[in-house]
Amino acid sequence: MAKVAINPFRPVYPTPAALITSVAADGKPNIVTLGEVFNLSLRTPPVVGIAIRKATYSHGLLMECGEYVVNMPTVKLMTAVDGCGSVSGREVDKFARFGLTPVPASRVKPPLIAECPVNIECRIIGTEEIGDHDLFKGEVVAAHADAELLDGGGRVCADRLDPLCFLYNLGCKGEYWSLGRKLGSAWAAKKK
Amino acid sequence: MAKVAINPFRPVYPTPAALITSVAADGKPNIVTLGEVFNLSLRTPPVVGIAIRKATYSHGLLMECGEYVVNMPTVKLMTAVDGCGSVSGREVDKFARFGLTPVPASRVKPPLIAECPVNIECRIIGTEEIGDHDLFKGEVVAAHADAELLDGGGRVCADRLDPLCFLYNLGCKGEYWSLGRKLGSAWAAKKK
Numbered sequence: 346m347a348k349v350a351i352n353p354f355r356p357v358y359p360t361p362a363a364l365i366t367s368v369a370a371d372g373k374p375n376i377v378t379l380g381e382v383f384n385l386s387l388r389t390p391p392v393v394g395i396a397i398r399k400a401t402y403s404h405g406l407l408m409e410c411g412e413y414v415v416n417m418p419t420v421k422l423m424t425a426v427d428g429c430g431s432v433s434g435r436e437v438d439k440f441a442r443f444g445l446t447p448v449p450a451s452r453v454k455p456p457l458i459a460e461c462p463v464n465i466e467c468r469i470i471g472t473e474e475i476g477d478h479d480l481f482k483g484e485v486v487a488a489h490a491d492a493e494l495l496d497g498g499g500r501v502c503a504d505r506l507d508p509l510c511f512l513y514n515l516g517c518k519g520e521y522w523s524l525g526r527k528l529g530s531a532w533a534a535k536k537k
Numbered sequence: 538m539a540k541v542a543i544n545p546f547r548p549v550y551p552t553p554a555a556l557i558t559s560v561a562a563d564g565k566p567n568i569v570t571l572g573e574v575f576n577l578s579l580r581t582p583p584v585v586g587i588a589i590r591k592a593t594y595s596h597g598l599l600m601e602c603g604e605y606v607v608n609m610p611t612v613k614l615m616t617a618v619d620g621c622g623s624v625s626g627r628e629v630d631k632f633a634r635f636g637l638t639p640v641p642a643s644r645v646k647p648p649l650i651a652e653c654p655v656n657i658e659c660r661i662i663g664t665e666e667i668g669d670h671d672l673f674k675g676e677v678v679a680a681h682a683d684a685e686l687l688d689g690g691g692r693v694c695a696d697r698l699d700p701l702c703f704l705y706n707l708g709c710k711g712e713y714w715s716l717g718r719k720l721g722s723a724w725a726a727k728k729k
Binding site for chain 2: 386528
């Protein structure tokens, strides 16, 4: 196969879209859309990272508040997700504009978004400038899922998540995709 | 919708699976499978991050060599991807074992994997311990794609990528998924 050089902009794909909630000092919550979020540390402790440009309204709120919630959208929420990424919380109440419902979190000040089936409460343990974005590292202090996602054993069923995937690389102008089908289990080779 | 507390292990999903190549001082290349890789900085410069446990053979190779290549697999490569995540390069030549072909990179010492349609050459600009993983930050110094992925304008067609997605969270034991269908373009709200 012939290899050709490509533009290295945002080259890894697809990534999990997310709605990040934060809160101003006066208690007014905000939402920002991110095309991706990162599992930086898995267990001890779980850390979910987010990369945000300094110029955004959310960047200032995060620095002030020290906490955020990562809300995982579904395919059905695509229009709201795209809308939350297209306007600034400086001018618009995004909850009202896009029909999203804030719900109090259990351990942090920013709210959960009721319409998102999975919500992850994070406390910022560090920030760092990397190129054109600042990486916020959020220790997960609580996580929630809609009850209807769970099986009888209390485990989330992946095929009920219907996540919204993001793909924006290699010349493509930014696209939302659905997840396809389950192909197999990981570490099958180890089990043989 | 009733929310219930869930195990916060690795909570964001789905993530892009990747094969990371590195090279030992004697020139012997290795491969490690990661369930996710991160676009940390998008343009100035592009930085692709990877999180690796200290105990792995690849961690030592990366620290020594200072470079890696992120190779994006397709659905067809699932068995090789899973295999490369199930054995250690200390004992096994994973290229030979899993039928993968090393190809010289243009600007770094670790090889590209010919069978992966997109290959991203990275030079390490920093490392950092975050919880149970070390984050390696790799500045992208070159990127390549298979010629057949490109349209007439030299842009990669997302619907030809057929990426392998990873989902391992919330009680699920680790699953590979395909990407589904394109739902819409990003920033549609801005264009109205």
